[in-house]
Amino acid sequence: MYQLFIANKNYSSWSLRPWLLLTQLDIPFTEQLQQFAANNYHNFRSFSPTGKVPCLHDGDVVVWESLAIVEYLAERHPGVWPQDAVARNFARSACSEMHAGFGTLRSVCTMNCGVRVALQDPPAALAKELQRLDELWQQGLQQFGGPFLAGTDFSAVDAFFAPVAFRIQSYGLQLSAPAMAYVQQLLQLPAMQRWYEAALDESWREVSHEAEIGNYGRVVADYRRL
Known part of the structure; x- marks a missing residue:
């Protein structure tokens, strides 16, 4: 295993x-x-x-x-990538873009599932990256019909953007209505809810990850239970 x-x-x-x-x-x-x-x-x-x-x-x-x-x-399991060649190409390209890009989003809105943060004077580059994110998501949702980015079934491309859904929730980021509906689609997945609940139950804090929030925002709520 x-x-x-x-x-x-x-x-x-x-x-x-x-x-x-x-x-x-x-x-x-x-x-x-x-x-x-x-x-x-x-x-x-x-x-x-x-x-x-x-x-x-x-x-x-x-x-x-x-x-x-x-x-x-x-190479070993079906369903990781879409079966349709066009959808598969989109999924692979979008995964690669996420893997290599969106650096401002990563640094300004660091992942911290259990808190809610009010951003303070984020850099202008964040808005540009959110615009690109919205554009990319709408492309996939419209071209392949949703509710996931490359069609009716969850695939690797959705897994790659799942942390962004948590960031949008934590930092109150706003996108278009279709993109926000996609965020909710991800957040409501049972597996995502399992991860989130486990995150809230973690008792340890890592100093540098906690401190990163203060670079561009302030914590307004903390839902961690321990």
Whole structure:
């Protein structure tokens, strides 16, 4: 059985992507959760060659990048990518864009599932990236009919944008009506709700991740239970 090494569910957007894909597609795996902490790089190196998460183990095979994990799973399981060639091309392109881009969104609206944040003077580049995000989502929803980005079924492209749904919820970001409906579609997935509830139950805090919020905003609500 696969072992998926992830970090704190409250913070780790990259961990969410393969976790959600495996869970949503009912692919059996064992979760190995490691806490983010100062000087934990060497501990992470014990299972990941980069000292980062996510990292997938399949027996002696180690796959340590989220896109590589997706492709590894796609070779072994149906449903990771859409069957339709046009939809599959869109999904792969959108995943690659998410993987490599949206740097301002990542840095300004860091993932912290359990809080709600009021942004204060965000950089202008954030609005440009949100406009592009909205455009991309509407393209997929309109071209392939929804309710997911590449058609009727959940696939890897939805897993890659799932952390953005949590960011939109946490920071009160506003997009077009179709894009916001898609956010709700993701947030209401049972697997997403499982992740969210587990994030709220985490008792540990990582100082640097908490401090990042103060760069561009202030916490107005904290729903974490511990």
